[in-house]
Amino acid sequence: MKMLLAATALLATTGLAQADKLDDIIASGTLRCAVVLDFPPMGFRDESNNPQGFDVDYCNDLAAALGVTAEIVETPFPERIPALMSGRVDVGVASTSDTLERAKTVGFSVPYFAFEMAVTANEKSGVTSFDTMKGKVVGAVAGTYEAIALEEQVKAWGEGEFRPYQTQADVFLALSQGQLDATVSTSTVAQANVKSGNYAGVQVVGKAPFDTDYVALFTNREEYGLINFLNLFVNQQVRTGRYEELYGKWVGGEVPNLTVPNAYR
Amino acid sequence: MFSYTFQWKQAFAKLPLMLDGALVTIELALLSMAIGIVLAVVLTGFRLSRIRPLVAIVTTWVEIARNTPALFQIYIAHFGVASFGLHLSPYVSLLIGITFNNAGYLAENFRGALKAIPDTQTRAARSLGMNPIQAFVHVVLPQMLRIAFLPMTNQMVWAILMTSLGVTVGMNFDLYGVTQDLNALTFRTFELFALAAVIFYVMTKIVQIGARLIAARLFRY
Amino acid sequence: MFETALTTKDLIFLAQGAGMTLVVTAIAVVLGTILGIIFGIFRFQVGPWWAAPLTFLLDVFRSIPLLIQLVLANAFLGMVLKLKLSGFSVACGVLTLYTAAYCAEIVRGAVGAVPPTTRRAARSLGMTWTQDMAYIVLPLATRVALPSWIGLALGVMKDSALVYIVQVTELLKSTQILITRLQEPLLLLLICGAFYFVISFPIARFGGYLEKRWSND
Numbered sequence: 130m131k132m133l134l135a136a137t138a139l140l141a142t143t144g145l146a147q148a149d150k151l152d153d154i155i156a157s158g159t160l161r162c163a164v165v166l167d168f169p170p171m172g173f174r175d176e177s178n179n180p181q182g183f184d185v186d187y188c189n190d191l192a193a194a195l196g197v198t199a200e201i202v203e204t205p206f207p208e209r210i211p212a213l214m215s216g217r218v219d220v221g222v223a224s225t226s227d228t229l230e231r232a233k234t235v236g237f238s239v240p241y242f243a244f245e246m247a248v249t250a251n252e253k254s255g256v257t258s259f260d261t262m263k264g265k266v267v268g269a270v271a272g273t274y275e276a277i278a279l280e281e282q283v284k285a286w287g288e289g290e291f292r293p294y295q296t297q298a299d300v301f302l303a304l305s306q307g308q309l310d311a312t313v314s315t316s317t318v319a320q321a322n323v324k325s326g327n328y329a330g331v332q333v334v335g336k337a338p339f340d341t342d343y344v345a346l347f348t349n350r351e352e353y354g355l356i357n358f359l360n361l362f363v364n365q366q367v368r369t370g371r372y373e374e375l376y377g378k379w380v381g382g383e384v385p386n387l388t389v390p391n392a393y394r
Numbered sequence: 395m396f397s398y399t400f401q402w403k404q405a406f407a408k409l410p411l412m413l414d415g416a417l418v419t420i421e422l423a424l425l426s427m428a429i430g431i432v433l434a435v436v437l438t439g440f441r442l443s444r445i446r447p448l449v450a451i452v453t454t455w456v457e458i459a460r461n462t463p464a465l466f467q468i469y470i471a472h473f474g475v476a477s478f479g480l481h482l483s484p485y486v487s488l489l490i491g492i493t494f495n496n497a498g499y500l501a502e503n504f505r506g507a508l509k510a511i512p513d514t515q516t517r518a519a520r521s522l523g524m525n526p527i528q529a530f531v532h533v534v535l536p537q538m539l540r541i542a543f544l545p546m547t548n549q550m551v552w553a554i555l556m557t558s559l560g561v562t563v564g565m566n567f568d569l570y571g572v573t574q575d576l577n578a579l580t581f582r583t584f585e586l587f588a589l590a591a592v593i594f595y596v597m598t599k600i601v602q603i604g605a606r607l608i609a610a611r612l613f614r615y
Numbered sequence: 616m617f618e619t620a621l622t623t624k625d626l627i628f629l630a631q632g633a634g635m636t637l638v639v640t641a642i643a644v645v646l647g648t649i650l651g652i653i654f655g656i657f658r659f660q661v662g663p664w665w666a667a668p669l670t671f672l673l674d675v676f677r678s679i680p681l682l683i684q685l686v687l688a689n690a691f692l693g694m695v696l697k698l699k700l701s702g703f704s705v706a707c708g709v710l711t712l713y714t715a716a717y718c719a720e721i722v723r724g725a726v727g728a729v730p731p732t733t734r735r736a737a738r739s740l741g742m743t744w745t746q747d748m749a750y751i752v753l754p755l756a757t758r759v760a761l762p763s764w765i766g767l768a769l770g771v772m773k774d775s776a777l778v779y780i781v782q783v784t785e786l787l788k789s790t791q792i793l794i795t796r797l798q799e800p801l802l803l804l805l806i807c808g809a810f811y812f813v814i815s816f817p818i819a820r821f822g823g824y825l826e827k828r829w830s831n832d
Contacts (some may be wrong), residue, residue, distance in 0.1 A: 162653040167795045174796060178628050204782060207574060210581045212687070212782065215693020217702060234581040268564060272578030292484055292564035293575065299473070303564070305798075306476035338616035398695040461815035462767070462808050463776035466787060470804055475796075477801040509618060551678070558680035559777075570680065584690040591679045598678040 151354040156188055160197050162188035163204040163218040167298040170379040171224045171242075183379040187241065188222040190371065191346075194362055197238040205296055207272045210235055215350065220348050220359070224315070227276035229347040236350040238359035240343035241366070243385040244315035246275055248325065249301075250334045253308035258335045267311035268292040271302050275313045278339045301328050315339045317380050343387070363387075398584075405585035408576050415572030416593050422560075422568060423553040427487055430496030430553075432548070435499040438508070438538070439530060448467050452501065458499020463546040465559050466489045472563035491563075499549055500542070507536070507541035540612060547605040550599045558594075562565075569593060620797050631791025633810055639703070639785060640772040643710035647771070648764070650711065651718020656748075658719060659726045676716035681777050684709050689781050706778035710771060717767050726752055746811035758829045765822035769815045786810060 137373040154160050164184045168173045180201045192199035204212045209225060213235060224244070226356045227237040250256035256265055263286045269276035271293035284291040292309065294300045297318060302307045305328035311343050314322075319333045366372045367387065376384045437455060440448035459467070468491030472482060482490065511534055539546075558570035563606035565571045573590040577583050654673060658666040676684065688709045692698045695709050700708075729752050737751045738744075779788035790807040 132696070143639070167792075174792060177624060178715050178796075196639040201786075202782065207578055208782065211583050211690055211693070214581075215695060215705075216582070217693065218781065221567070222724065230579055231581055240469070271574060277579065290483075293566050293571075294564045295562055296791070296795070298791070299562075300562070302794065302798070302800060303476070304475060306481070307479070308408070308472075308476055308481045327796075343413075378735075398697075457819075458808075458812070461819060462811045463773040463787065466808055466811065468789075473800045474804050477661075484808045497744065532634060550782070551648075555680040558682045570682065583686065584694055586684055587686045587690065591683050594680060595675060596680045604787070 148355045148370040151350040160192040161200045161218045164220040167296045184222045224344045226304045235347045237345040241363045244342040246339045247316035248339035249319045251313040252330045256311040268309040313384040313392045342392045415569040419557045419569040426492040429493045434500035438504045456498045485565045486558040487563045503542045503545040507538045546604035631788040636785040642707045644768045646711040647714025652717035654719035655722025660753035673716040708784045714822045721763045725756035728759045762822045762826035
C-alpha cells in the first residue's frame with residue numbers, strides 16, 4: 130500500500146513537472162502578475178493603498194481570460210526580471226521594453242502598449258527642451274529603457290551628470306526638490322505625475338528623440354505555450370476594443386499603434 | 395541538475411567595470427572612516443568636556459546613529475535634507491550617511507576604550523602643566539585609538555558593506571551601483587552579483603589582514 | 616504644526632509595515648540564535664582546524680553586503696533551483712543565517728571566556744559534559760554574551776530594512792510607498808525613524824545597563 134502511494138506521489142510529481150506554465154496557472158487558479166506600482170497611470174496605489182492602473186486592469190483581464198483570479202505582486206523596476214526568474218510571479222505586466230538584450234533572458238509577447246518619451250524639467254533649471262539638458266543633472270529610473278538611452282546620451286554629450294534612482298517616485302521627488310534638473314520618462318507617466326499636483330514646479334517641456342518604446346508582456350523564455358497565449362490575448366484586447374477602452378480610461382488621447390510599419394513580429 | 399544556464403563569460407567581460415566600481419567603494423569607505431574618526435574624536439572630547447549642550451549633541455548623534463537603520467540615515471541625507479533646499483549629489487549624500495553612522499559607532503567604541511585608561515593618567519598630565527586639551531590629545535588619545543583598533547577595523551568593514559546602500563539615492567558608480575546597472579542591461583542577476591560578492595569578500599579580507607599587520611607593528615611592545 | 620494629507624488608513628498601512636519589520640526580525644533572531652549557539656559551541660569544541668569550513672562559511676555572511684546576500688539567495692533559490700519561495704521566506708532565511716554568523720562569533724567568545732579551570736573543576740566533580748555546559752558554562756557565558764546579543768538583535772532589526780529588495784513591504788518600504796502618494800518625505804521619514812528609535816533605544820539602553828552591572832562583579 131505504502132509503495133503504491135509512493136508510486137502515485139512520484140507519478141503526480143513527474144506529471145506536474147511535465148505540465149507547462151500555462152497548465153500550472155490554470156491548475157493553481159491564480160495568475161501572479163509583476164506590476165510596477167509607482168508608475169502612474171500604468172500602476173499606482175489609490176487612497177486605500179490598493180493597486181490601480183492600466184497594467185493592473187490588463188492583468189485582471191488576462192486572469193479573466195485564463196479563468197483564474199489575478200494576484201498583483203508589486204515589483205520595483207530593477208526587480209521585475211528577478212521576480213519572474215525566481216518564480217514569484219507568472220507573468221510581467223510591467224511596462225517592460227522588449228529589448229534584444231533582455232530577450233536573451235526572458236520571453237516577450239508582442240507589444241501591448243507603446244510609449245513616447247517626454248522631457249520633464251524643474252522650472253528653475255532652465256531646461257526647455259531635450260537639447261538644453263546638455264550639461265545638466267538629469268536622471269531616470271534605473272534599468273528602464275529611457276534610463277539606458279539617457280545615460281548613453283549624457284556620455285555622448287560629455288558633460289552633465291546622470292543619476293539613476295530606484296523608483297519613478299524617487300525621480301520625481303528629486304526633480305521637484307531640484308536635485309535633478311530634468312528627467313526623461315514615458316509621456317504618459319510624465320503627464321500623470323505633473324497633473325497629480327504632487328510635485329511643485331515641475332513641467333513637461335517637450336519630447337525626447339528616442340525611438341518609440343514598445344512594451345510587452347513577459348514570461349519565462351521557454352514557455353512557448355504561455356507566450357503563444359499572451360500574443361493572442363494582446364491581439365484580442367485590440368480586436369475587441371478593450372485596449373482602446375483602457376487607454377481612454379487611464380491615459381486619454383490618441384491611441385498609439387502597436388505595430389511597426391513594414392515589419393513582421 | 396540545474397535547468398538554469400550560467401553565463402559566466404558575460405559576467406567576467408564586465409569585470410573591469412566592476413573593479414572600477416570597487417575602487418570608488420574603497421575610496422568612499424576610507425574617506426568616511428577618516429572623517430568619521432576625526433568626528434568621533436571630537437565627539438569624545440565633547441563628552442569629556444562635561445559641558446551640557448556639547449554632551450547633548452554627542453548623545454543625540456550617537457543614539458540616532460546607533461538606533462536607526464543605516465539605509466534610513468542615507469535616505470535622509472539625500473531626500474530629507476533636500477526638503478530644506480540643500481542639494482547633495484548621491485556621492486556626497488552617501489558619504490555623509492556613512493560618515494554619520496561611523497562617527498556615532500566609533501564615539502561609542504571610544505567611550506568603551508576610555509574606561510580602560512585610568513583617570514590618574516589625566517591627572518598626572520595635568521599636574522605636569524598640560525591643559526585639559528593637551529592632556530587629552532597627548533596622553534589619552536593615543537592609548538584610546540590603540541585600544542579601539544579592533545572595533546575600528548570592524549567599522550571599516552561595515553563602511554565597505556554600507557556603500558551598497560548608495561543605490562537608493564541614485565549612486566551608480568560604486569561596486570553595487572555598477573553591478574545593478576549591468577544587471578538592468580543584461581539580466582544576468584546571479585552571475586553578476588556573485589562576482590560582486592567575491593569582490594566585496596576580497597576587499598573585506600584585505601582590510602582585515604592589513605589591520606592585523608598594522609596591529610602587529612603597533613602593539614608589539 | 617504640520618499640514619498633512621496623512622490619514623488614519625495610511626497610519627495603519629505604516630503600522631502594518633512596522634509589524635512586518637518586527638515579524639521578520641523576531642523569526643531571524645530566534646532561529647539565528649539557535650543556529651548561532653550550535654555553530655558557536657561546535658567551533659569552540661572541535662578547534663580551529665576542523666571548524667575551518669564552517670568558520671569560512673559564516674565569515675562570508677559577515678563580509679558581503681546584506682543587500683547582495685538577499686539578491687543572490689533570491690536569484691539562486693529561484694532562478695537556479697526553481698524553488699517557488701515567497702520573498703518573505705527568502706528574507707527570513709537570509710537574515711537567519713546572517714544572525715547566526717554573528718551570533719556564533721559571540722557564543723564562541725563567551726564560551727571561551729569561561730575559565731577552563733572552572734570547567735575542569737566541574738568535570739572533576741563528576742559532572743558530564745552536558746551538565747558542565749548547562750550548569751557552569753551557560754550561566755557564566757550568558758553574562759558575557761547577553762549585552763552583545765542584544766546589540767546583535769537590534770542590528771538585525773535595523774538591517775531588516777533591506778528586505779524590501781525581495782519584495783517584502785516592511786516599515787521603510789511602506790514609508791516610501793506613502794512618500795510616492797503624499798509627497799511629504801520629511802514628515803514620513805521622521806515618523807519612520809522615530810519608530811525604529813522608539814523600539815531600539817530602550818532595549819539598547821537596557822543592554823548597556825546589563826553590561827555595566829555585570830562587568831563590575
